[in-house]
Amino acid sequence: MRKKFKFSQVITPTGRMGKRGKEMDHLQVFEPGEILTENGMIIEAGEKTGDADYTEEHFGLIAIPGLVDAHNHLVYGGKRVEEFEMKLRGVSYMEIARAGGGIKSTVKATREASREELLAQSLRRAFYMLKNGTTASEAKSGYGLNLEDEIKQLEVARELGEKFPMDIVPVFLGGHDIPPDMKKEDYLTLLEKEVIPEVAGRKLSRYFDAFCESGVYDTTDIERMFRAAKDYGFKLRLHTEEFTHMGGIPLAVEYGAVSVDHILFADEKDIKLLGRSETAAVIMPTVSFFLRMEKYAPARRIIDEGGLVALGTDLNPGSSPVESLFFAMWFAVFKLNLTMEETITAATINSAHVLGIAETNGTLEKGKKADFIVLDVEDYREIFYRPSETHIVKVYKEGREVFGIEPYLREMGM
């Protein structure tokens, strides 16, 4: 059935590729706007579209593309709220680690959780992502850190994508940390000999990701993992320059990585390199907020140099228990100094580009999935001008309403 949706405004980036530099600042605005869909796909978006069997009119509301979260660890066991309180009370990182906190506690909880428990916990988080407008997301592994539990996390991510109305791109984060029960050298060998071949063989992920950080893996270790992963056809991503300058960016670019993520400590050379390379910069500003850091990633400079910037929540129990990508978008405007248009581009088509789904997601155009969110604002700039609320009224996934507050509004005569 053909369905037509009418709005006061429809805004969208355009195209099937990520946007770089100045291109990021451009959005298509239809005022009024319509979206014509059939079988969950967009036939046309514009000021006026074709005939439909059924029309839904939303005067005074706008539509934007469903958000795409480019960096997300939503499949994990447990939570770390006690640790959060300890930090607020001034307990040091080392003391927290001695008390069994930190990433190692999440590894333990993830390993102990059954597949069903892990799926149930992840589903609840995914619901809050969807409620806040995310219709596609990455889901990383990396809390298993052994063959069995990395596979468990990736299979749960896949199942989540099958059961829940959200496109999920599983990413194998085999190099997230050194397992608590292994020496680094032994784990690197295990990755090369067993885990990477097995994940590739089972086709659980097309991406390999790792964490380049002082006390975790240095560039020599990362290069070793990248070589092994590349041999098995994985595309590469890298968490790097998050807390120290590691030299991960030139390495990732040399290996043709899809993205470098975090990059708070990127220097001028790194910024210029990203300005002219195919490797995207994925930024998660809510991590700086949550860890109460003054420093934010140089996203503005990277765009000015012509680079491609995408946004993620980094949803994880330690440094960003944040489900809402809108929350990251507000920080992009207020702390990263991106324009409102660049921010929307970063959270839609550019994130879709990083996840390899830009052909089908990230814009409202013919041939793409009918994933869009309806906001109770008259003008898209109000998304940032009134930043305490998303103002989401409905979320559509492939033309189907998957979240809505309209009945409540109607009851109140609004």
Ligand SMILES: [Zn+2]
């Ligand atoms: Zn991460």
